[in-house]
Amino acid sequence: MIYFDNAATSWPKPPAVCAALSDYFGDAGGNPGRAGHRMSVAAARIVENAREAVAELFHANDSSRIVFTQNATHALNLALYGLLRPGDHVVTTSIEHNSVMRPLRHLETLGVELTVVACGADGMVDLDILHHALRSDTRLLVTTHGSNVAGTIMPVAALAAFAHEQRILYLVDASQTAGAIPIDVQHVDLDLMAFTGHKGLLGPTGTGGLYIREGVALSPLIRGGTGSDSAHETQPEFLPDAYESGTLNVAGIAGLAAGVNFLSEIGIDAVKTHEQKLVAQFLAGASEIPGITLYGPRDGALRCGVVSFNVNGVTPSEVGLILDESFGICARTGLHCAPAAHRTLGTFPMGTVRFSFGWFNGPAEIDVALAALRQIGVWARSELATH
């Protein structure tokens, strides 16, 4: 079996991730921050060590500014609904995932003004067009860091500079890049960054978070018990408690910390180099197969570990089925929860076949996939010729 669906969720997880979940259930099964007994304290240590590890990975100097959420979608909703009010103007791009688009389209019905900047056919944003979309009353710019369809990496440092020139806040969706491409929230000067724990960070599903720069105030998405300030019936305002009501996914967070520690030992630069080599190998091989259309930047250095393609004359779902059943290759087909991105690439409504590579994939697997695509291409051409 070859697993090329790491952009949906990474597989396999490092053995330390599984061990961390087992350790939590065996040795530290308490509720963090709710009591002073040893099981509660052990659980709180797990959560806070994880927070420190994540903060260090993203170069955030104050770990209390990392808030844990269920996933990146939850974090994006917290940022968008916590910040935007009727009358605010927000700018995003046409390559975004529905985890950004759907909250923004809903906020639009509540009176938020939305501008969607068209990206090029390779998914790249035109900085001039984007610059002109920013207005004096724009409150927020939201972009992905890496496209989940085309793999395109956004120039987040330049976008942050544009936004801050006009005192606009900048929210980055790092779902595809956290753990796969180095991110320094202070150096890039990000205001908000949503990440998921179960993709590049190699943790379990049900984990993620939001980095919130000091001075950025959000209204909480949910309110409730935090184990702190318990004499008051109003929500605490200090972080991380203000945004972490209800019992956290401690088991998941334990696994997330193990994933982050695994990555810290490898180094994110090494992960990026590895994935971009696989992307370059795939693009070079696939571009020589007749009948294969590739989407996204041709230069592997402009991409995260995501490639999208189609085989002429065959639907993406048919290719996905053949890859799975005949070659044991797990790919994701269709629209990838990003209809706007597919309109941008010109692949709406059929979508594409997507391969997404991770740390545990290797060049031999790319060769197997290319050989499979050659065979599917030959079959597709004969099918087209006979029908």
Added chain:
Amino acid sequence: MDGLISFFASHHAMRAEAVLKGSGWAVRLIPGPKDLSPNCGVALRFEYAQRENVLAALVAKNVRIDGVHCYRPRSDDWSVRR
């Protein structure tokens, strides 16, 4: 240990423990005494005589505290009597 630091959030209590233990101080997390602070979580015992150095170490690491108390839980007598 006759000193106690209370916290607003368990995040800061855990960080305080890590910072102070890392610097070689004897500290211990205990359930936060409700007569000192209404928070559900933990407080950190330490030697009150060391309070200036301890607080400086916490400030240097951005750890925020609720209060510093000269405090010995009555439960200390429990183990003495037994």
